[in-house]
Amino acid sequence: MLEKSHYLVKEHVGVLKFSGTYDIIDPETQAPIGVAQERLGFLTHALRLVIDKRILPTTVAIAEQEDGPAVLTIQRGFTLLRSRIDILDRSGQAIGYFKSKLFSLGGGFHVYDTRDQLVAEVKGDWKGWNFKFIDANGSEVGTVTKKWAGLGKELFTSADTYMISIGQEFKGKAGLLLAAGLAIDIVFKEG
Template identity: 50%
Template sequence: MSILDRSTFFIKEHVGMMKLVDRYDIHDPDTDEKIGFVEEQPGQLVTYLRLLVNKQLMPTTIVVSDLTDNGVLFIIHRGVSFFRPKVTVKSPQGEMIGYFRAKLFSLGGGFLLFDANDQQVGDVKGDWKGWNFKLLSTSGEELGTVTKKWAGMAKEIFTSADNYIVALSPTIQSNRSLATLLLAAGLAIDTVFKESKN
């Protein structure tokens, strides 16, 4: 079974001191079986520039892979950004699936989701703390949630590693591109929009 056939994902960020590149494991939340992984691939120059420049301003590429198929599922890319980053989601063959655009003003954080035809298909809204998010359709229907999972006091205080659950509505599973875009949005909250330089 491919990751994209599932509706719930437990995302665990790798813990490390002075990390310049982020890595995450994707687990089945019921069995804790590892089913995939996420790896940031910013390029060598950008990796070292992160020692001097805020990570959120630098371009990055995030590759999401499935263990069962041993292949890349989709790629998230953010170019150089100063204000409202545009984050693209592409297939392994480079075909556009959709993109995200940060909102101008949002109390808990959030961004808009667009398909490959530049049509808005959703909205990501965070709570006032920026820990929990709702993935909504343009009509306001809840398509999924992203919920922060606490890892214990010591880990929360001494590391920046986050764990969270991405849960997608089973009703969208038949729309593979929307399911991919929503999973990418759930991953992008932490990997692209929230992470700052270490």
């Protein structure tokens, strides 16, 4: 799953949902290649009734099939101003982390490896729908683009669809950038 350079991510539509589930699809074949699911404890579910979910901790497991073992895990603890989101591989070892920007017009965050080296920056446009992965040298190495789902779905649901594209020269960090693309919606945008 992590060897791809293009991913289509579709959020499941749900009424009164307390956790998110996203299908990860190969855009060339339209075949499902994975799923991302928020895995929350009872207390976090209960607190989401009264507290904004962007403040509460969350864990997102990215697996090749629903309820399967995680290939990647996105974890965020309690947060107020700036979030730190840790990314773990299938063995539970850290592969990097994201640090949200304090001020950003279109949204965005920094992507770091395990040695605290800046790997990329995620920059959003003024609408907060399209994002670019910019490497430490200032070159674009990937994009996240929101796909229009139609008037009915856009007006009456918060379910989004994104295309994540990763440049060939950055495929060694595909897991980190796939997690970054998912974190845009799951961790930073959903309210």
